[in-house]
Amino acid sequence: MSDKIGVPLPVATRRQNPRRRLHPIALWTLAACLTFVASSAYLSSASSDGRARATHVPWNAQDILARCATLSMVPGPPADFHARDVSDRYEEGIPSTLIKNATIWTGRENGTEILFGDVLLEKGLVKGVGYVPRTLTEGLKELTVVDAEGAWVTPGLIDFHSHIGIYSLPTLRGTFNLNSHKGPILPWLRSIDAFDTHDDSIQLAIAGGVTSIQILPGSANAIAGQAFMLKLRTTSEHSPSSMIIEPPYSLNGTVVDPFAPPRWRHLKQAAGENIDAYGTRMDSHWAYRQAYDEARQLKTAQDAYCANAQAGLWDRVMGDFPEDFRWEALVDVLRGRVKVSQHIYEAVDIDAIVRLSNEFQFRVDSFHHAAEAYLVPELLNKTWGGTPAIALFADNYRYKRESYRGSVHAPRILSDNGFPVIMKTDHPAENGRFLLYEAQQAYYYGLPAPLALASLTTTPARAAGLDHRIGFLHEGADADVVLWDSHPLLIGATPVRVWIDGAPQAVGPERGVVVGRGKEAPEWRELPDVPDWRKERKKVLEYEGLPPLKVENVAGRVVFANVSEVMVSGEEGIQKTFSGATEGNGIVVVEDGKLVCAGIARTCSSFAPYDHARMVDLRGGALAPALIAFGSPLGLEEISYESSTGDGPLYNAFVKDVPVIIGDTGGIVQAADGLQFQTRNALLAHRYGITVGTSYSHTLFASDVISGLSTTFRTGAPHALADGAIIQRVSALHYSVRRPPALDLTQSGNSAPSVSTRIAVLRRLLLEGDEGSKSATVMWFGRAADGRVPLVLDVGSADAMAVLLELKKEVEEKRGTTIRMVFTGAAEAHILAKEIGEAHVGVILTPSRPKPETWDDRRLLPGPPLSNETAITTLLANNVLLGIGTPDAAFAHQIRFDLAWAAADAGGRLSPDQALELASVNLERLLGIDRALDGQRDIVAYEGGGPLDLSSKVVGVVSIGRGVVDIL
Ligand SMILES: *[C@@H]1O[C@H](CO)[C@@H](O)[C@H](O)[C@H]1NC(C)=O
Ligand SMILES: *[C@@H]1O[C@H](CO)[C@@H](O)[C@H](O)[C@H]1NC(C)=O
Ligand SMILES: *[C@@H]1O[C@H](CO)[C@@H](O)[C@H](O)[C@H]1NC(C)=O
């Protein structure tokens, strides 16, 4: 009894008691002692033979009945909600704003309604959309008028799966609260209790147009805890609680009208391999069933108690209302008052959760990640309570076995099957700032535009039970609005302004940043065309997510027709040799993989007629140099999280002696020795026109120091001995000058060496390095010191870079050599752009749009709408030889979109040709692979547009080395 009274009852009593004017503390005491009185009164009446007696009605019968009445109430807004004219989130001092002359995507009509006109924001609400009569604005004292000049306006974006605040960036031990490790079943935990309001990701997400997030606990538990829907605006209270959109009444014991509908609660569950701390899948599923059985028993007892009370059978109403603080959240799930978000990947787990939901009869509102959902739509539809929403990544698969069969075509396939589709980032798994990029990619792969925009607005708003407030622009909605510099489904779309609860956020003009430069042309306002993916969709279903990635090799003559642009790489970088914009649609003739003619039809007439040629219609597309994937273990692993599919861990000479048998105290290795060909990531990269990879071994959490020697290979080659498969066995020597990571997520217990230790060792190796040494380490560092092999230093911090620049000078002076030094990672390189340029040190930004992942990366240059310059524009302006890389093999095929972002962010200062150089000729020079590639460079054929356009897709790879054209 004591634990019932001690904690839970006062809360419950306060929540339910209709005499709301009583002070909560008074009620608390009253409840505590009166429960005792009530039960003794009951005991005395039950001690005599009660059959013939009139029923003894307890003194608190009304309270009991009121409480019982609430059990059947369905969450939702109160009846008078739509009559509100001030938001409960409005704060004094927030000015009214009239956005004039906008192109407004409202979210209504299934995402098809587009209005031209104005949007009025007042008192935290949208007060008018489209036509806003003057009478609405005339009386307003402080009215800010923003002329949108026809630009797009959407509701603020919602990231339905985020860990902002509980996995705070930069990552620090003290703010890492992603998961509890106290058991598989933890429905009593609440993510809001750990939310760090100082997370750098908050302002960055706002800069991406994200105004609301669902803050889900991590996925290491079957029932991981309660989630909360937050707005990202910093409130005057500066508290996490005040960010919650509609705090559930149970949150802090808010006194409420028991006759008002309850507010939605949210819960995170997870199934599959992440729960392995508590056993196998069988164990975690039993844990679920046990937990829901507890909840069901409690609910049954509550229902029986209330059935008796409501029937007036007071003799049977024994004791207190049955309660258990631990299980109340799950009872609410069973009562249909909790929106459940289910982390899940594979059919095996989807099946188990569908069974669970039917066994205990509760709704699972959304399945997250859901890599195999598109393969089992009928199964998913058997979820108790009806069709769930599916929250997906656009293109983030194969990193673990569970996601191996995931597909970029899933959003379209699922929406064709009647499922509401949500796109999400799982920040920081993906950079939450670029939530919109998820929808852009989903749109690229066939999700219709209205649904792509809905996937970040109306659909998650519905799945959260908050569509009466967020996700739409209509009168009475919360004033969360984004004004975009271009069509939101174009890569690079950036907020010019963002309002949350009507309050302007510190982006764009609010902080003196010009947004949208270089995007003046009218096509930046238009919905881009996208390729036809019908064939690919059919294939991915036919092969259950693993369609063959083989290409057809065509020798002889191949003719590309309807070509609008041909770019080739030469001494001066990438140049256009032909542009259809001025010369009309062109022809490109290829003989045995060699480009022999490019121009208008007449130019190549000596090759006509093309009777025996393979004709490929590029529909206005382009030919451009193939790209290079740098910086990931591409080709060294199949599945990142399955170490048994990779090269295996490196010996870390800083932690443990390298076995004597290697004969080298540094344990230096050559990545070429661990290469695997035909990995899915590599073959996919080839199909996307990234035909060359430079890879080296490195583990996820930066505890390695000497990563050994990278190798450069062809991503499409069948094996190492095939012609041209290995372009350059050893490309560069790699060494990490990063700080030890904040978290040892590998639990290896390895203490990584300090920055100064790493530099001390590097200094010694460079000064004493010796070509003639028997030690591979001493020999290779000698070669690096002599400039015979590039020295690629993985470094984030500008302070470490400064020391490295000095070290370079010291070694060069002492040895009389020139080191070919390159910084990779390099998030803070912009701080030393001038010095890096002067020292002739190259930079490979890896990744090209970083987040402040670690302490070393925290001073990244965010670019518009937070700064006018980007890291790329700053480094190029200082004559730094610059490339971009990708740390993740599963993302290697997306490089051309990274380049599209770089060009769009550069405000007109980076032409498409220059952007392409960042992942081709510049990398060649930095890594010293230009000579090896000379005369061997592949050319990629894009159908429907240029390499940076959403309208295009790769249809062919021209390989001079192999004398063929690969046709996809
Ligand atoms: C929205 O889509 C649903 C389902 O496809 C359809 O039933 C409904 O009529 C559509 N509503 C509008 C306004 O187009
Ligand atoms: C809206 O802006 C567009 C683009 O600047 C302009 O062409 C148009 O005249 C404007 N319309 C109004 C009503 O101001
Ligand atoms: C509970 O928290 C919310 C959000 O901070 C606040 O608005 C409300 O006043 C609080 N209620 C009580 C009873 O403290």
Ligand SMILES: *[C@@H]1O[C@H](CO)[C@@H](O)[C@H](O)[C@H]1NC(C)=O
């Ligand atoms: C799933 O159910 C929805 C309606 O709830 C329906 O529109 C859709 O066609 C169903 N899909 C499948 C694959 O059964």
